[in-house]
Amino acid sequence: MNPRHKLDYYEKDLKRCCHCSMCKFIPLIQVKDARYTQVCPAISQKDFHAYCAGGKLHAALSLLEGRIEPDADLLDVVYRCSTCGGCDVSCKHNRDLEPLEVLFALRAHLVSTGVGPLPEHEPILMGIRNYDNVWQQPRQARGRWAKDAGVKVLPKQSAEVLYFAGCTYSLNRQLTGVARKTVALMKSAGVDVGVLGEEEPCCGSPAFTIGDHELFMEKAAANIAMFNRLGIKRLVTSCAGCFGVMSGKYPAVGDMSFEVVPAVSFIEELVREGGIRLTHPVNMTVTYHDPCHLGRQSEPYIPWEGRELKKLNSVVVHDPPKEYRRGTKGVYDAPREVLAAVPGLTLTEMKRIREYSFCCGSGGGVKSAFPEFALTAARERVAEAEETGVRAIVTACPWCEANLADGLAAGESGMELFDLVDIVTRAMGGE
Numbered sequence: 001m002n003p004r005h006k007l008d009y010y011e012k013d014l015k016r017c018c019h020c021s022m023c024k025f026i027p028l029i030q031v032k033d034a035r036y037t038q039v040c041p042a043i044s045q046k047d048f049h050a051y052c053a054g055g056k057l058h059a060a061l062s063l064l065e066g067r068i069e070p071d072a073d074l075l076d077v078v079y080r081c082s083t084c085g086g087c088d089v090s091c092k093h094n095r096d097l098e099p100l101e102v103l104f105a106l107r108a109h110l111v112s113t114g115v116g117p118l119p120e121h122e123p124i125l126m127g128i129r130n131y132d133n134v135w136q137q138p139r140q141a142r143g144r145w146a147k148d149a150g151v152k153v154l155p156k157q158s159a160e161v162l163y164f165a166g167c168t169y170s171l172n173r174q175l176t177g178v179a180r181k182t183v184a185l186m187k188s189a190g191v192d193v194g195v196l197g198e199e200e201p202c203c204g205s206p207a208f209t210i211g212d213h214e215l216f217m218e219k220a221a222a223n224i225a226m227f228n229r230l231g232i233k234r235l236v237t238s239c240a241g242c243f244g245v246m247s248g249k250y251p252a253v254g255d256m257s258f259e260v261v262p263a264v265s266f267i268e269e270l271v272r273e274g275g276i277r278l279t280h281p282v283n284m285t286v287t288y289h290d291p292c293h294l295g296r297q298s299e300p301y302i303p304w305e306g307r308e309l310k311k312l313n314s315v316v317v318h319d320p321p322k323e324y325r326r327g328t329k330g331v332y333d334a335p336r337e338v339l340a341a342v343p344g345l346t347l348t349e350m351k352r353i354r355e356y357s358f359c360c361g362s363g364g365g366v367k368s369a370f371p372e373f374a375l376t377a378a379r380e381r382v383a384e385a386e387e388t389g390v391r392a393i394v395t396a397c398p399w400c401e402a403n404l405a406d407g408l409a410a411g412e413s414g415m416e417l418f419d420l421v422d423i424v425t426r427a428m429g430g431e
């Protein structure tokens, strides 16, 4: 296992958590409305300290020091968390700690010691192992969405850009249109694009978040080797989960001879450079939901090897200096710039946005293990969107789309939900 995935790697972070509870809220200076102070869906629902990042760090330290035995209560605390990383951004507003990495390492510890994951996660891991997708669909099903797309199929053919749809955009029939539309607009812009069809693998992100790091490392290493062999220059992915893991975790696994680009940034580039023209008005008011994996969890991996020193017996310094991923360099501007370029469309922001966005509640294996938790979080986010008075929510992640759709279906606002590429396609004159 990568040492950075191990719990004891973070022992000093565990000891430095001061139980201040800042990880439950967005930083005070960023609060725009007293009703929208919380950033942690687990705390929003459970309102019990153990469920926040600080509580989990405390539990992790107790586990490492043998003061508690793992039990069902601990598993509930650890897995009733969407690994959204809101806590990480808030903690790092004041501190140099790695709460989110600890949450992942705690899961990896429980899985490697045979305690985790939860039974509801087993089908996901089994799907990755046996079918190379989280939905346990046969491999042949994966390429169906692209059958009539008139796009090159790698590795038989070669292309400069690989479009990587991901398990959900490939296999969820409600969402395959996003993959088809993305390829169509890339082709219309003259991009030399290809897909892997039924050879497309799972990116391994769900294995990482659930805590099966052995499976994740195996997938990541095999995928990097395969992508390198293709000779591509860029890999473009629509799925926020695929992008987050390829950008934030893969570089620690192996050298990559290609650039990973989220579809929203690729589209923004095409719009800015005139490759596609948004000429048809889309007369609509929308709000944009930042997916966690496209935002705060998509920052590039930052390698660091060194040692910690204590100055004046209290101040910790790193030698060489250590740079932290604080969530501020995620993909926030590109989707907003694309929406701003759509004629007739008006964007009204919610109160919690960008690195302070409130999670839809779907990630980290929560949707499988605690569907009611996922739905309640989605309802909270949808209510925030409804308050803006707009007609539709736009986002750019299949997990958010599926969960927010459930949240909308449970309400009566009649708001619509779109992937960003749906809006772009309409603005190009398509449907």
Ligand code: SF4
Pocket: 016, 017, 018, 019, 020, 021, 022, 023, 024, 053, 054, 055, 057, 090, 091, 092, 095, 097, 099
């Ligand atoms: S994880 Fe960070 S923000 Fe949360 S209690 Fe610990 S020190 Fe405070």
Ligand code: SF4
Pocket: 023, 039, 040, 041, 042, 043, 051, 052, 053, 080, 081, 082, 083, 084, 085, 086, 087, 088, 103, 359
């Ligand atoms: S990752 Fe998200 S749900 Fe989990 S403790 Fe942090 S803020 Fe809460």
